[in-house]
Amino acid sequence: MSGWARLGDETAALLGRLGVQGAAITHGDRPVASPITGEVIAHVHDASVADCARAVEAAQAAFLSWRVVPAPRRGELVRLLGEELRAARTDLGLLVTIEAGKTLSEGLGEVQEMIDICDYAVGLSRQLFGLTIATERPDHRMMETWHPLGVVGVVSAFNFPVAVWSWNAALALVCGDPVVWKPSEKTPLTALAVQALFERAARRFGDAPAGLSTVLIGGRSVGEALVSAPLVRLVSATGSTAMGRAVAPVLAARFARALLELGGNNAAIVCPSADLDLTLRGVAFAAMGTAGQRCTTLRRLFLHDQVYDALLPRLKGAYASVRIGDPRESDTLVGPLIDPASLAAMQAALADARAQGGVVHGGERVSGPGEGIFVRPALVEMPAQTAVVLRETFAPILFVMRFTDVDAAIALNNDAPQGLSSSIFTNDVREAERFCSASGSDCGIANVNIGPSGAEIGGAFGGEKETGGGREAGSDSWRAYMRRATNTVNYGSTLPLAQGVKFEI
Ligand code: NAD
Numbered sequence: 001m002s003g004w005a006r007l008g009d010e011t012a013a014l015l016g017r018l019g020v021q022g023a024a025i026t027h028g029d030r031p032v033a034s035p036i037t038g039e040v041i042a043h044v045h046d047a048s049v050a051d052c053a054r055a056v057e058a059a060q061a062a063f064l065s066w067r068v069v070p071a072p073r074r075g076e077l078v079r080l081l082g083e084e085l086r087a088a089r090t091d092l093g094l095l096v097t098i099e100a101g102k103t104l105s106e107g108l109g110e111v112q113e114m115i116d117i118c119d120y121a122v123g124l125s126r127q128l129f130g131l132t133i134a135t136e137r138p139d140h141r142m143m144e145t146w147h148p149l150g151v152v153g154v155v156s157a158f159n160f161p162v163a164v165w166s167w168n169a170a171l172a173l174v175c176g177d178p179v180v181w182k183p184s185e186k187t188p189l190t191a192l193a194v195q196a197l198f199e200r201a202a203r204r205f206g207d208a209p210a211g212l213s214t215v216l217i218g219g220r221s222v223g224e225a226l227v228s229a230p231l232v233r234l235v236s237a238t239g240s241t242a243m244g245r246a247v248a249p250v251l252a253a254r255f256a257r258a259l260l261e262l263g264g265n266n267a268a269i270v271c272p273s274a275d276l277d278l279t280l281r282g283v284a285f286a287a288m289g290t291a292g293q294r295c296t297t298l299r300r301l302f303l304h305d306q307v308y309d310a311l312l313p314r315l316k317g318a319y320a321s322v323r324i325g326d327p328r329e330s331d332t333l334v335g336p337l338i339d340p341a342s343l344a345a346m347q348a349a350l351a352d353a354r355a356q357g358g359v360v361h362g363g364e365r366v367s368g369p370g371e372g373i374f375v376r377p378a379l380v381e382m383p384a385q386t387a388v389v390l391r392e393t394f395a396p397i398l399f400v401m402r403f404t405d406v407d408a409a410i411a412l413n414n415d416a417p418q419g420l421s422s423s424i425f426t427n428d429v430r431e432a433e434r435f436c437s438a439s440g441s442d443c444g445i446a447n448v449n450i451g452p453s454g455a456e457i458g459g460a461f462g463g464e465k466e467t468g469g470g471r472e473a474g475s476d477s478w479r480a481y482m483r484r485a486t487n488t489v490n491y492g493s494t495l496p497l498a499q500g501v502k503f504e505i
Pocket of ligand 1 (some may be wrong): 156157159184218220222223224227238240241242243246247260261262263264294295296420462463467
């Protein structure tokens with residue numbers, strides 16, 4: 001009990017330092033529990049559907065002035081946000097740990113990712129470029145220009161409670177778009193803290209319009225209101241495939257843009273030439289890190305016959321000895337599951353795996369610092385890629401299967417309905433290149449000699465098939481947040497028509 005009292009006090013102190021008003025976290029109807037102890041650490045207010053409508057209207061008003069601010073000046077606001085995040089990194093990282101249950105190193109890493117995308121977006125604010133294109137008509141110039149799109153709605157999941165907002169918001173803001181954010185109902189405190197940091201940056205910036213960034217705390221109904229709001233031109237929604245199935249038709253019906261970042265069921269293939277020491281670390285981090293609660297978590301492991309008996313016992317050893325416990329302690333590698341429903345889903349998947357011929361190692365509940373739900377990650381030897389292997393269970397379960405032919409293993413990688421991330425461990429250049437080629441992995445991310453999780457912000461992030469097809473963060477992902485206009489300019493004194501069409505009047 002004293003541990004809980006300290007956790008509640010610690011949370012209140014952190015939120016105070018991050019600039020969140022006390023009333024915002026004490027007077028609401030929605031209890032917020034820390035997965036570390038299971039205890040309630042705050043009560044927050046849910047937004048109403050009317051609050052959502054007001055936020056979207058304010059964002060639209062902000063859009064009309066923000067879209068004409070020069071992009072490098074918009075970048076200055078994001079630069080200041082990055083500064084605020086640097087200053088608050090330790091406090092916000094710890095708050096992520098307390099609210100989402102990630103280890104402290106991962107909590108700090110998540111805030112570092114926010115800083116990185118801010119830096120990236122500041123540079124991008126001077127590089128929002130279009131092409132000039134050869135025209136078939138004399139004395140003409142054809143070019144494309146990129147303009148701000150409009151209000152961007154962000155719906156995010158519990159497991160990256162702050163980074164996902166920043167991937168979207170940093171880009172949207174430099175592209176000229178206001179952002180209305182509906183975070184996970186499981187992680188409202190970190191969202192309130194990020195909004196407070198944004199407001200600090202906006203005050204220093206000076207003339208940012210009101211309504212440029214808003215957070216709407218609440219559950220599914222608030223998300224639904226945001227997704228259906230006609231003025232929201234792009235919805236970036238991160239969460240389960242089930243959520244994406246509900247959101248996509250609503251957006252399609254009103255021809256709004258959808259950027260969907262949904263469930264993953266990520267695989268790794270280990271070939272005979274693989275460096276097994278490196279593979280062991282890569283597999284262990286990708287499968288057990290964040291207690292198996294990353295969209296990119298490694299869930300399916302295909303081991304070649306020639307390495308199966310060498311690697312599996314070492315993996316079993318790592319699973320049996322991995323340090324599980326309070327994620328605030330520096331030597332913990334596996335923290336709690338987010339809630340009891342997650343434990344139930346894990347146990348149901350393990351029961352299904354046994355029924356489908358699996359041999360389960362680990363997976364049992366272990367004690368933690370309070371009422372939090374801690375489990376030993378499960379390693380499951382499967383005779384084949386059965387139904388339970390092909391669904392995403394958002395918990396630390398790694399299904400292990402044998403293969404003898406690398407092309408067959410790539411086919412198994414691609415047999416999953418999801419298509420987020422994938423890896424191959426090999427020192428054979430042909431296998432590595434095949435995996436990354438058109439006939440290789442069909443996922444949005446295909447790695448060689450690193451696991452499927454832990455992406456950097458410089459690349460475009462997202463996946464295919466049931467993962468939704470969206471791309472966020474680096475490369476040319478910014479284009480989703482802008483509208484493209486093709487401009488053809490005639491600087492001559494005649495009017496030649498394209499394709500040689502004649503129309504003389
Ligand atoms: P979830 O689907 O339960 O909830 C995600 C968000 O969607 C929440 O904010 C929720 O309130 C909202 N929501 C749910 N139904 C909605 C609806 N009909 N309309 C509007 N909003 C709605 O997911 P979760 O349990 O928070 O997160 C885990 C899932 O997210 C996993 O499947 C994981 O793979 C996925 N995920 C994917 C990525 C990615 O980038 N691909 C990243 C993180 C998490």
